Amino acid sequence: MTQVDTLVSSAALAPSREVPPAARSRWFSAYFGTPGNALITILCLGTVFALAKLAIGWLFVDATFVGTPAECKATSGACWPFLSAKMRYIFFGFYPFEEQWRPLTAMLLFLGACLVSMVPKVWGRGLLLAWVAVVLPVLYVLMAGGYFGLTVVPTTQWGGLPLSFMLSFIGLACALPLGIALALARASNLPAIRVLGVGFIEIVRGVPLISILFMATVMLPLFMPNGITIDKLVRAQVAIILFAAAYIAEIVRGGLQAIPKGQVEAGQSLGLHYWQIMRKIVLPQALKKVIPPLVSLFIGFFQDTTLVTIVGLLDFLDTVRTAMRDPQWQGIAVLEGYVFAAVVYFVFSALMGAYSRFLEQYFRTTHD
Amino acid sequence: MPLFYDARIRAYLYQVIAVGVVLLIAWVMFSTASANLAKQDIATGFGFLARQAGFVITESAITYEPTDTIGRAILVGITNTVKVSLLAALFGTVLGLLVGIGRLSHNPVLSRLMLAYVEALRNVPLLLYLLLWYSLIISVFPPVKQAIEMLPGVFLSNSGLVTPALHWQSGFAALVTAFVVGVAAAFATARVLGRRRIVTGKERPIALFAAIAFLLPLVATILFANISVTWDVPELGRFRLSGGYHLRPEFVALLLGLTLSVSANVAEIVRAGIQAVSKGQWEAATALGLSRARTLKLVILPQALRIIIPPLTNTYLTVFKNSSLAIAIGYPDLVMVSNTIMNQTGQAIEAIAIFMGVYLGLSILISLVMNWYNARVALRER
Missing domain, CATH: 1.10.3720.10 (MetI-like)
Structure with a gap:
């Protein structure tokens, strides 16, 4: 409890009781103003210093930068040759080695297209059309092959970072319309439709993603008529879409509830029917309100796609994990892969987080 | 077809269609699943719950043996x-x-x-x-x-x-009862004293009284009930540690x-x-x-x-x-x-x-x- 009290006493909310002497600079009092404050500063700096020493020691000082597994074993620090030797496997999994320029190009094209799409000024029907008609088909052809002399690569050989991007991006892109439909169903006046919507949303939100992935990979084949098999990747993708749709529906519902009822009534008095009111009046306003939370949700789903590892898909985390189990490196590179993967996930999540904050700012300052 | 333009009838129609589609999908899945299961000779139903498990669970809060169900x-x-x-x-x-x-x-x-x-x-x-x-x-x-x-x-x-583990020979139930009674007594004391303070305005060390109310049943049990425990001390074997709390x-x-x-x-x-x-x-x-x-x-x-x-x-x-x-x-x-x-x-x-x-x-x-x-x-x- 004393710890709480010292923390509380330094909380920014309460004005400081002691008036700092004029001789002390502002800078000084922020760090060492009161004895308690000075203690906190010293403790924090000590923690930062100890962590930094540990990290720098492991990452650089004691690390091996070039060499063989045996040389790595001799040192106590990180083993970077492991990463350089395994880099292509970590990024692309079992994709045929000579063809790995294809997932690389696809990934760069995808990231470039995403970067362009992040600018709010280019949003519109044209952008959507460009994605559906140009970007996605090109990506698919690059990955799967079969046209323009590219060899066919079955989805069982897809893996690594492109797979993680694909699962999260397609998952959310397909879940968005479904989520909107579910939100509308939940807000509907028709009791049967409402019950179906609420039932789906609450059941999916009440169970872990793992269970839905298990359902898709273990249970779904039992429900398929004889002779029909669906690709495992597609099954996991469908599971992610259904899961994401329930969460999107709840976010969109928040946006729908924020639209005053007068908007619907105005539409009705103009003689518009339900779909016209929704499409032309309510949804454009509601969706604009929920774009920042949707981007936050996307960050969460980008991280949650790591769960497909558990049902045996080779996503980025799984390639990292299996790379470390390589007999040549086993027991030598224990943490390096995880640290590298953590950095990759951190960079992408932090960028999207910054984008979400930018959008919030953007919508607060622009009107149209 | 003027009937179709009646808003109420349309509402019913939409709902019947939605429920019908869901039921149809459910029925198709159910029938294919039962056909598939029959073909693959997989048993159905929850009868397996009563069968012997036969696998080890490394950690359990309740007693469990592989021979359990x-x-x-x-x-x-x-x-x-x-x-x-x-x-x-x-x-x-x-x-x-x-x-x-x-x-x-x-x-x-x-x-x-x-x-x-x-x-x-x-x-x-x-x-x-x-x-x-x-x-x-x-x-x-x-x-x-x-x-x-x-x-x-x-x-x-x-x-x-x-670590070494405590094994209760006797008195465990009494101790748990005393603990529950103590928590209830502490809450009741705090509540009564809190109300008294609002009415009378007199400050009393509520936390102290609550702590006494909590400890009293526990101390009484330890003093008067017959409690006996044995320690299970782990031993370092060649490949694993046996005994103790893990x-x-x-x-x-x-x-x-x-x-x-x-x-x-x-x-x-x-x-x-x-x-x-x-x-x-x-x-x-x-x-x-x-x-x-x-x-x-x-x-x-x-x-x-x-x-x-x-x-x-x-x-x-x-x-x-x-x-x-x-x-x-x-x-x-x-x-x-x-x-x-x-x-x-x-x-x-x-x-x-x-x-x-x-x-x-x-x-x-x-x-x-x-x-x-x-x-x-x-x-x-x-």
Whole structure:
């Protein structure tokens, strides 16, 4: 409890009781103003210093930068040759080695297209059309092959970072319309439709993603008529879409509830029917309100796609994990892969987080 | 067709079509599934629950042997899930509260350190952290053969921490009863004295009286009841430690990962909640002469609590569901036990239905409890 009290006493909310002497600079009092404050500063700096020493020691000082597994074993620090030797496997999994320029190009094209799409000024029907008609088909052809002399690569050989991007991006892109439909169903006046919507949303939100992935990979084949098999990747993708749709529906519902009822009534008095009111009046306003939370949700789903590892898909985390189990490196590179993967996930999540904050700012300052 | 243009009839029509489509899909799936199961000679129904499990579960809060039934194995899985989620929610909330208040500190070093903590936890997948903690524990501590004996009978190795265990010969039930009675008595005392203070205005050390009310039954039981215990001291064998209480690395890694992820979420929620209370409240409390700690306790936190509770409910639901990631590092939670059963019996549909049902039921229970608490602290408008 004393710890709480010292923390509380330094909380920014309460004005400081002691008036700092004029001789002390502002800078000084922020760090060492009161004895308690000075203690906190010293403790924090000590923690930062100890962590930094540990990290720098492991990452650089004691690390091996070039060499063989045996040389790595001799040192106590990180083993970077492991990463350089395994880099292509970590990024692309079992994709045929000579063809790995294809997932690389696809990934760069995808990231470039995403970067362009992040600018709010280019949003519109044209952008959507460009994605559906140009970007996605090109990506698919690059990955799967079969046209323009590219060899066919079955989805069982897809893996690594492109797979993680694909699962999260397609998952959310397909879940968005479904989520909107579910939100509308939940807000509907028709009791049967409402019950179906609420039932789906609450059941999916009440169970872990793992269970839905298990359902898709273990249970779904039992429900398929004889002779029909669906690709495992597609099954996991469908599971992610259904899961994401329930969460999107709840976010969109928040946006729908924020639209005053007068908007619907105005539409009705103009003689518009339900779909016209929704499409032309309510949804454009509601969706604009929920774009920042949707981007936050996307960050969460980008991280949650790591769960497909558990049902045996080779996503980025799984390639990292299996790379470390390589007999040549086993027991030598224990943490390096995880640290590298953590950095990759951190960079992408932090960028999207910054984008979400930018959008919030953007919508607060622009009107149209 | 004027009938079709009647809004009410159309409404009925849409609903009938929607329900019909859902039922049709369900029927088609059900019939193909039962045909497939019959063809593959997989048994159906829940009869397998009474069969002997035959597999080992490394950790269980209730007694379990491989000769017990599959139903009991599932029960072990449920208690393990509940145990780890409860502990993670508890520790994570305390830690998150401290971090959240630290983020609002005037001290730039503290607030930035806490920001870094929250960002590092929120931007990296939980599963990655679980695997990282697990391999860290495995690789940092020595193998069992060279276990470190920290205290006599306390061994630390990469298969976990082993300590002497208490075995109750008698008096366990009496002690538990005394504990429950003590907690109830402490609450009752605090409540009665609190009301008296409001009526009479006299200050009394309520915490002291409550502590006495709590300890009295326990002390009385220890003095008068017949309590006898034996110590089960672990012994270092050639390959493993036998006996004692075993804290396994899987459990520690899972608890650590979940606790940290809860704490990061709680920190953000607490920060937003405190910031949402208007500055005038601080000023008014200061004008009344309350100290900062009392202002926070009596004025700010009760108001912040109303904002905090709904997102906190979501965090607790999330940690409960995230505990299912246990399967990745081998902690025998509900999902992992069900997965073993699925592989053993082949009855995937039933096993998945059971664990989804349990998750759904417990999720609803958590929501109900938190909603009840929320209603208690909600603003009562006249």
